[in-house]
Amino acid sequence: MKRIALEPAAVLHPHPVLLVGTFGADGKPNLMTAAWGGICCSDPPCVAVSLREATLTYHNILHSKAFTVGIPSRRHVEAADYVGIVSGRDHDKFRDTGLTPLKSEKVNAPLAAELPFSLECRLFQHHKLGLHTIFIGEIVGIQADEDILGPMGLPDIEKTQAILYGGFGSNYYFAVGEKLAKAFSAGNQLNKST
């Protein structure tokens, strides 16, 4: 292994593929892809998505104080890519992708009915970082397809067939691969010190 220094860059493996649902001030539902995001608190359960001010979603969230975060399945990979390419200002992204907007019963935001599950969020905090502002939503409900639940009653990643984004270093979406090891368990064998 030859270790080298690289210039600072926003690189990490893997990124999730998050479909952020919002209503515009005019009530029009919109959907946008965010790869900069993820769970950021267990209690209250919160999810973060980072957005540029140039996006419609940025302004929609500040107006409605709410958003949804939907997890696409591998069958949605083209739709997930598309809603990250064009703007809701001049495209009806639900129509173009064939996804069905469904109003959340918990917050003032739409979700895409066909996705395996969607987190329903009220805006909890937001902080300007630079080009991106981080929006932190408290998860106040989850809409899920009953068929994707695992034994613990939560969405099971093998059943959702979730996808991931490889990031700038390899600009592709990937499937989730083989099961490697049980979490909070596989490492116990290394416990040599006390």
Place this chain on the structure above:
Amino acid sequence: MKRIALEPAAVLHPHPVLLVGTFGADGKPNLMTAAWGGICCSDPPCVAVSLREATLTYHNILHSKAFTVGIPSRRHVEAADYVGIVSGRDHDKFRDTGLTPLKSEKVNAPLAAELPFSLECRLFQHHKLGLHTIFIGEIVGIQADEDILGPMGLPDIEKTQAILYGGFGSNYYFAVGEKLAKAFSAGNQLNKST
């Protein structure tokens, strides 16, 4: 598909597996796993990790104002799990895992020399959310194994053999699977509106 409502929970697919490197006030290097985190800004490039106040890493970051975020490969899955199970207060996690602490040349934090790449971060912002506090680090450097770089000179996820965490719904680590579609490209075919 039968759509049902679930109770709020910190569930998302997939989570990354981030190894957070810090020095204690006594200079002792520590490593801890965080699955709540990811890139949160492109310019300046920033990465977020959420930590409970109960962790040693939380206090180490507030003291040193710096941390590293290392990306483990599949060969590090037991080590990645282990450093998330035990505390650096009573375990030497570098010794137990056989990973080598290397001081970052850019920030006051250690990284694990064997990982494919590590982000070197100075503490940029932190915000208390609830049980977790989100720590946002500005990425001021990257240490990488030259062999894992892709054609664009950035770490390539197929070469790093990065792992992911499935979350509470299926408590396992997984490999990255098959390549599905090119990002910022696969969705173009859906562009029907103007």
